[in-house]
Amino acid sequence: MRVLFLHTNFPAQYRHVAQALAQDPNNQVVFGTKNRDVNLPGIYKAIFEPSRNPHPTTHHYIRPLESAVLHGQAVFKLSEQLKHQGFVPDVICGHSGWGPTLYIKDAFPDRPLICYFEWFYNSHGADADFDPTDPLSIDDLARIRTKNAPILLDLYTCDRGLSPTNWQKAQFPQEFHQKISVLHDGVDTEYFKPKPGAKLVLPNLDLSGVDEIVTYVARGMEPYRGFPQFIETIAYVQERRPNCHVVIVGSDRVCYGKSLPDGSSYKDFMLQKVPLDLSRVHFTDSLPYGQYLQVIQASSVHVYLTRPFVLSWSMIEAMSTGCLVLASDTAPVTEVIQDGKNGLLVDFFSPQKIAERIDEVLDNPTSMAEIRANARKTALERYALADLLPRHVQLIKDMASKTFKPTIPVIR
Incomplete structure (x- = not known):
């Protein structure tokens, strides 16, 4: 053929x-x-x-x-x-x-x-x-x-x-x-699989001693994938959780939607707008698959935000690794995630509520185990x-x- x-x-x-x-x-x-x-x-x-x-x-x-x-x-x-x-x-x-x-x-x-x-x-x-x-x-x-x-x-x-x-x-x-x-x-569910007790160590980033890691993955840093809302969320999280670190995987570019009229990036714009402790926020740029896998395997809670648009592979890959996925309550997501069953849903436009649900996950790791298992099960049954x-x-x-x-x- x-x-x-x-x-x-x-x-x-x-x-x-x-x-x-x-x-x-x-x-x-x-x-x-x-x-x-x-x-x-x-x-x-x-x-x-x-x-x-x-x-x-x-x-x-x-x-x-x-x-x-x-x-x-x-x-x-x-x-x-x-x-x-x-x-x-x-x-x-x-x-x-x-x-x-x-x-x-x-x-x-x-x-x-x-x-x-x-x-x-x-x-x-x-x-x-x-x-x-x-x-x-x-x-x-x-x-x-x-x-x-x-x-x-x-x-x-x-x-x-x-x-x-x-x-x-x-x-x-x-x-x-x-x-x-x-x-x-x-999704290759044999590659994207859980690794209990995983610690995050990348060539230029060692978070092996950190117990609370919030992860975010997207091709670009843009409103279509809720990047501005996520940066605002981090500010709320940092106020309450002094030991929490955030890892952001993605390029400083716009893949979907409009660029800012003055030509600046959304990363620069949001970091000027929202004061953060950048010693606990780690921008990795895009990563090879092996390093990206390490990030989501070590994740305490993975935040995925999207407008009603194309569903990212990364959300299913995160579920396949057994991540606790905290995702926007938008149509592409709700086709896959049921709130409280195989993930958690949040209001795309409410950084404060997103931060509250991050707190919920980090404060109750044991009770979230079933949701993580169900996320993996969903990936195996529907997307393998x-x-x-x-x-x-x-x-x-x-x-x-x-x-x-x-x-x-x-x-x-």
Whole structure:
């Protein structure tokens, strides 16, 4: 079987399934990407580059679409090169939104396309209008609607779609739901597992003598993942808990949402706004998986905050390690966490209440043991890679062999 994966990054959501397919000598796996830095055994990386960036005079509603078209054009040219090299895929898997999948059905019209549909942009009822202090303008409404243009083209063109959670699927127009199955990427629960008595020792950070460690993990430090609220929370925690340390894993950047208008980072802005004892707050930047695992294994309480948006892998990974996850009471989270059963839920906008629940956890470690065990159980029963990866592989095989059935089980 010949499989073509498409994603601007590499390997992104396709890491496990691409590797699993590449391990079979009967398969040939090609991955079209812009990322030149990472390589995985058995996977041939085919690099594409857009011919230019969107033009600065292009209407700002249209720039994301122009960028997607340029990426789609680059992949179309790559497809022609692959054909000349004798590679014609039996099935194509691609992430929708940034453009690589836009014209792939024109390059290979009789080959099935499975699109990964991560998010559909809505002005109301999800992330965009969640913060009452940041109301949408008429300009925002039009811009958000237009941002879906490349995704709508993929919804029309693809043969099948996948979304990782029911919440994320629900954001897409109802008329396309029959095309989209819910199938999570899966978490390696054998890697992300509890380590009783774990102590946190990183190359530049030794907290082995600390008993109270609050952890926070996100790709960037931004309002979408509640970073400002978390910094305010720390101030309340530090007032009451002189021996508590906080570890923040993530880059000082904005991955989702708006940057500050003056160009400063949210980290600098919040640290100027909120006085903290920085000797007990540790910013690690992004970490290799092994060090990140040590952080969450040693965590006393792990805080995960998010707007109603894409659910982070990190929350499920933390649950898999048996973390006590204290998470925002928002739609993507409540699909997974039941308050008091496998985690604790808090008001996204209330740092004081978040701090009170952190106190609750740190004051009652014994009574929280069952919640930690249930968190691990949830990860094992619903999100284990060992169970979900074979489903991904089988779906790809079925599509390639044209024996695909109209629906696959929804993971609940």
